Amino acid sequence: MDIHDYLRVFRRQIVVIIAGLLIGLSTGALVAMLTPQRYQATTEVMVTAQVADTATPAERALATGYAKQAVETYRTIITSSLVLAPVVEDLGLDAVPSGISATSALNSTIVAISVSHRNPGQAARIANAVAESFATVVTDTLEKREQEAAFTIRVVTLEPAQVPTEPVAPNLQVSLMLGAVVGLAAGIGVALLRATLDRRVRVAADVEAAVTAPLLGQIPLDADTGDHPLAVSSAPHSLRAEAFRSLRTNVRFFFSGGQGVFVVTSSGPGEGKSTTAANLALAFADAGQRVALLDGDLRLPRVAEYFDIEGGIGLSDVLAGRVELNDVLQRWGRSTLFLLPSGTLPPNPAELLGSSAMEQLIDALSDAFDVVIIDAPPLLLVTDAAVIARVTTGALLIAAAGSPRRIAWRTP
Numbered sequence: 001m002d003i004h005d006y007l008r009v010f011r012r013q014i015v016v017i018i019a020g021l022l023i024g025l026s027t028g029a030l031v032a033m034l035t036p037q038r039y040q041a042t043t044e045v046m047v048t049a050q051v052a053d054t055a056t057p058a059e060r061a062l063a064t065g066y067a068k069q070a071v072e073t074y075r076t077i078i079t080s081s082l083v084l085a086p087v088v089e090d091l092g093l094d095a096v097p098s099g100i101s102a103t104s105a106l107n108s109t110i111v112a113i114s115v116s117h118r119n120p121g122q123a124a125r126i127a128n129a130v131a132e133s134f135a136t137v138v139t140d141t142l143e144k145r146e147q148e149a150a151f152t153i154r155v156v157t158l159e160p161a162q163v164p165t166e167p168v169a170p171n172l173q174v175s176l177m178l179g180a181v182v183g184l185a186a187g188i189g190v191a192l193l194r195a196t197l198d199r200r201v202r203v204a205a206d207v208e209a210a211v212t213a214p215l216l217g218q219i220p221l222d223a224d225t226g227d228h229p230l231a232v233s234s235a236p237h238s239l240r241a242e243a244f245r246s247l248r249t250n251v252r253f254f255f256s257g258g259q260g261v262f263v264v265t266s267s268g269p270g271e272g273k274s275t276t277a278a279n280l281a282l283a284f285a286d287a288g289q290r291v292a293l294l295d296g297d298l299r300l301p302r303v304a305e306y307f308d309i310e311g312g313i314g315l316s317d318v319l320a321g322r323v324e325l326n327d328v329l330q331r332w333g334r335s336t337l338f339l340l341p342s343g344t345l346p347p348n349p350a351e352l353l354g355s356s357a358m359e360q361l362i363d364a365l366s367d368a369f370d371v372v373i374i375d376a377p378p379l380l381l382v383t384d385a386a387v388i389a390r391v392t393t394g395a396l397l398i399a400a401a402g403s404p405r406r407i408a409w410r411t412p
Helices: 002-013 014-034 056-076 081-091 119-148 174-197 204-210 241-252 273-286 305-309 317-319 349-353 355-366 382-388
Strands: 041-049 099-104 110-117 152-159 258-266 291-295 337-340 371-375 394-398
Touching: 002 041, 002 174, 014 174, 041 056, 041 119, 041 349, 056 099, 056 110, 056 119, 056 152, 056 258, 081 119, 119 273, 174 317, 204 349, 241 273, 241 394, 258 273, 258 355, 258 382, 273 291, 273 305, 273 337, 273 371, 273 394, 291 355, 305 337, 349 355, 349 382, 355 371
Parallel strands: 258 371, 258 394, 291 337, 291 371
Antiparallel strands: 041 110, 041 152, 099 110
């Protein structure tokens, strides 16, 4: 698929994509509403190395370096039981508090102690208690092990934690953005999956991808087609009639000037093959060519109905030898179009259409007419169209937009 295919899929599946986006936004909002609020309080402490007033610059630099190294070590004990156990006892907590973190910048002696809690006041109290316990542990426990050091490590509170006024979680904006991204991605994914699994005909490219034969034309749908199927004669200036004339031109180009015998069929019923055959025959007749239109659909004929002619006797009767061709071939007004309706519906259509009598009839019509068009039953239902195609110049396959038959056309 190229960029145009993706854009076409997105336009076609825009409802699915928007639905995914809306579901994502709704989910994000719901998560934000159901997530309990949490407040964060932060206190900052500084680890210092105290030296004597008589210390040399080298000793002072050494003390500063030691303090920076000590920060990396001491920061990890802030969340240990060594520091937190006294906090639990002092504040009368039921358990060791969670949501405690300690961070420091690179080569810095300042440590930020943050506490997240549902109660803003409790968050501040725990943060200050942790800072106090940390200072005590460093001074009274850890540094007593370093008696030989030329300096003493101390922890000083720079800024005690204040009671927060705004929750840090849930963040509605972040939840909505995350929900929108996930929902949009899901919507696009579903749209692409639907497009991949969709075997229906949507655009001309779907037809061209399914068969190796050339695309000869596209006929627009008309709401009045059912009442007025013969657009070339009833509405000659309409877009639909012009599309049939364009189809005639393309048939002429691809099939040696358009002279010969053509079978018109489709993969399934209701795709417009009879309407196309009738209008194409009219278009050829309007161009001055002698045209014979045969209703080869001996199961569900339409030609007699469309042209409002008597169809009780026709093709099947000629093939069965009950009547002569000239006796049932009907001229359409004063035009050069001649019609051969289906006639009596036989019990064995495929056998009649595949008989030698059918071949002789096609030969006779080919000699007498410039163009012979045969309306045949759908390919997937019966074999009639395939049988007829053996003795024709070419076959026109009609595909209705939305037809779920694309997979059936695939050619080796």
